[in-house]
Amino acid sequence: MDFDVLFVGSGQGAYNGAIPMSQAGLNVGLIEEGLFGGVCTNRGCNAKITLDRPVELMRQVQALSGRGFDQMPTLNWHDLMLHKHEVIDGLSYGNEQKLVNGGVHVIKGHAHFVDAHTLAVGDQQYTADKIVLVTGRHPHRLDIPGSDLFHDSTDFLVLEEMPKRMTIIGAGYVGMEFATIANAFGSDVTVILRGNQPLREFHAPYVDMVVADLRERGVKFQFNETLLNAEETEEGIVLHGANGYRHTTDYVIDATGRIPNTQNMDWDKIGLQYDPVKGLPVNDHLETNVPGIYATGDILDKSQPKITPVAIFESLYLYHQFTGQSDAAIDYPAIATVAFTSPRLATVGVSVAEAQKDPDRYHIETADYNHDWFRQVGNENWGGVTLVFKGDYLVGATTISNDAVDTINGLVDVIEAKMTHADVERLIYLFPSTAHSYMRKL
Numbered sequence: 019m020d021f022d023v024l025f026v027g028s029g030q031g032a033y034n035g036a037i038p039m040s041q042a043g044l045n046v047g048l049i050e051e052g053l054f055g056g057v058c059t060n061r062g063c064n065a066k067i068t069l070d071r072p073v074e075l076m077r078q079v080q081a082l083s084g085r086g087f088d089q090m091p092t093l094n095w096h097d098l099m100l101h102k103h104e105v106i107d108g109l110s111y112g113n114e115q116k117l118v119n120g121g122v123h124v125i126k127g128h129a130h131f132v133d134a135h136t137l138a139v140g141d142q143q144y145t146a147d148k149i150v151l152v153t154g155r156h157p158h159r160l161d162i163p164g165s166d167l168f169h170d171s172t173d174f175l176v177l178e179e180m181p182k183r184m185t186i187i188g189a190g191y192v193g194m195e196f197a198t199i200a201n202a203f204g205s206d207v208t209v210i211l212r213g214n215q216p217l218r219e220f221h222a223p224y225v226d227m228v229v230a231d232l233r234e235r236g237v238k239f240q241f242n243e244t245l246l247n248a249e250e251t252e253e254g255i256v257l258h259g260a261n262g263y264r265h266t267t268d269y270v271i272d273a274t275g276r277i278p279n280t281q282n283m284d285w286d287k288i289g290l291q292y293d294p295v296k297g298l299p300v301n302d303h304l305e306t307n308v309p310g311i312y313a314t315g316d317i318l319d320k321s322q323p324k325i326t327p328v329a330i331f332e333s334l335y336l337y338h339q340f341t342g343q344s345d346a347a348i349d350y351p352a353i354a355t356v357a358f359t360s361p362r363l364a365t366v367g368v369s370v371a372e373a374q375k376d377p378d379r380y381h382i383e384t385a386d387y388n389h390d391w392f393r394q395v396g397n398e399n400w401g402g403v404t405l406v407f408k409g410d411y412l413v414g415a416t417t418i419s420n421d422a423v424d425t426i427n428g429l430v431d432v433i434e435a436k437m438t439h440a441d442v443e444r445l446i447y448l449f450p451s452t453a454h455s456y457m458r459k460l
């Protein structure tokens with residue numbers, strides 16, 4: 019065999035395991051057809067958070083208008099986009115070098131199967147004892163007439179000029195995060211949803227607060243709308259919905275989710291079972307139905323959120339498994355997720371909705387976080403934390419605030435280490451700080 023382990027894809031679900039595997043003595047190869055580091059690095063998390071940064075800061079400055087700030091700064095999309103290119107454009111090369119320096123044999127091109135232990139890239143064939151499919155997902159496109167006029171998250175992240183009118187279809191992570199950014203940069207934003215609940219994974223009352231705030235800032239929400247078609251006219255792009263809905267705009271982002279990259283890889287040829295919409299099913303060792311073929315990250319058909327830290331966790335799990343350190347089934351910890359709206363929404367572990375369904379098992383407490391003096395410092399006078407306990411133990415938390423990321427990150431430790439109240443009392447945090455404020459409320 020050419021390799022002990024051969025990865026397809028170089029995203030977070032691949033290189034975080036590939037490098038330590040190689041350093042542990044395995045002969046590791048990795049095939050990538052695009053940018054190294056995959057979606058998160060090049061056209062996902064990193065690019066998005068760079069574009070969000072001034073938005074986050076601007077909100078905080080606005081909250082202190084007349085409380086130390088006399089004049090508001092102005093936002094400049096063009097300069098920000100140049101900055102984004104500065105930050106992001108070199109990362110692919112950096113990731114490729116990390117792989118090479120880590121001893122991983124890098125192969126460039128599109129991989130497809132010849133047999134269960136052989137992949138082809140162009141005319142070359144590569145054999146491996148184990149193959150790991152980390153092929154990720156790409157944006158879904160609505161199947162309606164005129165949807166070729168739509169753009170996707172990748173287009174938004176390289177947008178040179180902010181359109182006057184922007185319409186976003188879908189109100190999941192991408193829809194709500196991009197609506198926040200585009201609105202701050204002066205676009206007249208409309209979000210169109212087929213249902214009535216944006217960001218369904220998050221605590222609904224907190225999501226409602228984000229929606230109310232965006233509405234106040236001028237974002238329009240069109241709920242329960244089924245789009246039928248789109249056409250280009252002299253006035254702009256016109257979207258037609260059921261019941262006579264008609265909406266004119268300059269730029270449409272289809273943010274209706276992501277679908278697995280399964281195409282042109284000859285998965286059927288080797289009998290690999292997969293669902294073109296849901297992805298690749300695996301067992302509790304991340305092995306597919308074909309022995310020796312594994313998968314990690316967004317391509318998986320699993321209930322865990324499709325986010326970078328989960329892909330990294332799975333990649334490291336395979337590292338431990340393939341290097342003989344453990345043969346245990348994968349055991350996911352409490353998983354934290356965040357929507358980078360302003361303010362942020364973040365959550366970890368058992369959700370409030372889940373806890374409400376099982377009151378014998380869980381009890382729910384809402385901590386008074388709003389009146390915390392440290393939040394008044396930034397004149398952040400609304401927000402909330404809801405905690406879920408199982409007996410004496412914290413098992414879930416959800417929050418809305420500018421500091422939601424730090425708050426939930428701190429609670430990950432409390433949940434995972436199964437800390438008791440006494441354990442939490444022993445933690446000495448810096449003061450004043452967000453962590454100090456919310457830990458005292460546990």
Ligand SMILES: Cc1cc2nc3c(=O)[nH]c(=O)nc-3n(C[C@H](O)[C@H](O)[C@H](O)COP(=O)(O)OP(=O)(O)OC[C@H]3O[C@@H](n4cnc5c(N)ncnc54)[C@H](O)[C@@H]3O)c2cc1C
Binds near residue numbers: 029050054192
């Ligand atoms: C706009 C956006 C924002 C996001 N923001 C966040 C965030 O803030 N936080 C967070 O945690 N997550 C975020 N995510 C999700 C995160 O990007 C994904 O969970 C993560 O990228 C998954 O990594 P992966 O390795 O599974 O796949 P990917 O990153 O998708 O990598 C798959 C790689 O496989 C390659 N590939 C596919 N098929 C082949 C083939 N046949 N041959 C060779 N190469 C192939 C592709 O070129 C690609 O590079 C965001 C996603 C998007 C779209």
Ligand SMILES: NC(=O)c1ccc[n+]([C@@H]2O[C@H](COP(=O)([O-])OP(=O)(O)OC[C@H]3O[C@@H](n4cnc5c(N)ncnc54)[C@H](O)[C@@H]3O)[C@@H](O)[C@H]2O)c1
Binds near residue numbers: 160187211
């Ligand atoms: N902060 C983060 O961690 C972050 C940020 C961005 C993206 N992501 C990842 O990327 C994935 C994709 O994000 P996304 O926002 O595109 O997907 P999503 O699944 O979060 O949201 C999709 C939205 O589109 C709507 N929708 C789906 N099909 C539709 C249809 N046929 N017609 C109308 N509306 C439809 C859904 O109701 C939902 O509102 C996320 O699930 C997440 O895994 C994560």
